[in-house]
Amino acid sequence: MDQPLKPPGPEVTKPTNTGPVTTSKGSSRFSSSGASSGGAGGYNPNVIGAKDTVGDIYYKTYTEEERGDAPHQAPWSLKQKDTFIEFSPAREWFLNSFTPAEVHRQRAKPHEMLYRTYILGEANARAANHQIVREWRTMVRERADWEAYRERMLKRIAEFEKSKTAFGEERAKFEADKKAEEWGREGLQKKLHNVEEQLAKEKAEFKRICAQDNDRAYALRQKIVDLEAKVADLTSKVEEAQGERAAKQQMEVS
Template sequence: MPQAPIGSKDTLGDIYYKTYTEEACGDTTHQPVWGLKQKDRFVEFGACRDWYLGSFPLGEFNRQRARTHEGLYRAYIIGEANTRAANHQIVREWRTMVRERADWEKYRERLLKQVQDFEQMKSAFAEDKAAFEAEKKSEEWGCEGLKNKLHAAEELLSNEHAEWKKVCEKDNQRMYVARSKITDLEAQIATLKGKVEKVEADKGR
C-alpha cells in the first residue's frame, strides 16, 4: 500500500504511522508517539483520542487502513457486538466470581487454621514423645539399677556362703581336734583314776 503524503499539520504520531514500512521497520519495537502525561485520566476526550491513535502497532494500522469502508463497518459491528456481549457476560458472572472468591478466601482461612492446628499437634506430639522417651529411659535405668543391686546381693550372698562354708570347715576341724583331745584326756583321766583306785586299794590291805 502506498504511503500517505505527509502534511504540514501532521503530528509526530501521524508522521510515525505514515512513514512506516514493514521491510524497513517490521521487527522494530512499537513505540507509540503519545502526548499523554502521567497526570492524564480517561475522562477527557483529548487523552482518550491520543491513547487510541497511538495504541496499535503500525502493521495492524496498515491492515485496517487496507479495508474497504464496508469491511471496516462490518468489522466494527462484529467487534462491538462481541465486546458488548462479553461485557454483559462479565457483569452477569461478576457476583458469582466475587462469591467464589469469598468462598475461596474462607476455605483458605480454614486450611491455614488446619495447618496451624496440625503444627501445634505435631509440636505437642514431639514433646509427649520426648517425655515418653525420657521416662522410658528412666525406667530402663531404674530396672538396670535393680538388676545391678540384685546381682550384687547374689554375689555378696555367694561370698558369704563361701565364707560360712570355710568357717564351718575350720570349726569342724577345730571340733574334731578338740574332741580328739577330750577323748585323750578322758582316757588319761580314766587311766589315772584306775591307778588312784588301785593305790587306795593297796593301802587298805
Template structure:
C-alpha cells in the same frame, strides 16, 4: 491509493498518516504522533481520542481506509462481538479467581493455625513422654530396689532362722 491533501484542521496524526509512503513500510519504525503526556489519563476525552486515533500502524490505517462501508461494518460487528465475548469471559474468570484466591487464603490460614497447634501439641507430647520415661525408670529402679531389699531381708531372715535352729 493517493492521499487526500492536508487540511487546515488536520492533527499531527492526520499529517503523519497522510504523508506515509509505501517505500517507508519496512524501513521506518512506527512512532505514533500523539501529544500524550506522562500526566494524562484515560479519564479525559482528549488523551483517549489522541491515543485511539494515532496508535495504529500506517499500513493498517491504509488497509482499513481501503475497505468498503460494508466491509468496515462487518469487521466492526465481528470484532466488537469477539471483544465483548472475550471481556465477558475474562470478567467471569477474574471473579472465579478472586473467589478461589479468597478460599485459598482462608485455607492457608487454617493450615498455618493447625501447624502451630500441632507444634504445640508435639512439644507437650515430648515433655509428657520425657516425664513418662522418667517415671517409668524411677518405678523400675524403685521396684528393683525393693526387690533387692526384699531379697536382702529374705536372706537375712533365712540366715537368722538357720542361726536360731
C-alpha cells in the same frame, strides 16, 4: 510509582516528495479544508491539510517502501498525568495506537466490509470480555474460598505445632522417667545379684558345716558303737565272773 514513558520519536515533518501524498498548495482539486475534513470537493486521506497535526502527518506520509521496517513510534501528546476518564486522552490513545499500515489496511476496505468487521469484532470482544469478567468473578470467589481455607490451615498448623510442643515435653518427661526407672532397675538388679552371691556363699558355708557335722556325728556314732560293744563285752565278763564266784561260793558251802 509511575514510570516515565518512553519519549516519542522525532516529529515527522511534511515530506517534499512522497508519491501519492499531496499538499493543499498547487492545482489539486482538494483544498486544505477539504483534505482534512471532507469538503465539497471530496475527501482524500493522503492530502496533508494546513491544520493537520503531527499525528495526521505521521499517518498520511507513511509508505511501506520508506518506513515499512521502522519501529512504530506514535506521535502521542499524552502526558503521564492523563487518565482515560477524559475524552481527549482516550481519543489521542485510540488515534495513535495503531500502526500506519493497519490504518491504511482498514481504510482500503469498503464501507460494508468495515461495518461487518466492526459488528463481528465488537460482538466477539464483548462476548470475550463478558467471559473474562465471569472467570474473574469465579476466580475472586475461589480466591476468597482459598483464603478461608488458608486461614483454617494456618489455625490447624498452629494447633499442630502446639500439640507437637506438648508432645515433645511429654516425651522428654517420659524419657527422663524411663531413664530413672532403668537406673532404679539396674540398682535393684545389682542388689539382687549381691544378695544371690551372699546367699550362695552362705549356702556353701552351710553345706560345709553340715558336712563337718555329719562327719562328727558319724565319728561319735562309731565311738558309741565301739563303747557299746566294749560295755557288752565287759558286762558279759562281769556276769561270767559273778557266775564263777557264785558257783565257787556254792561249792564252799556244800
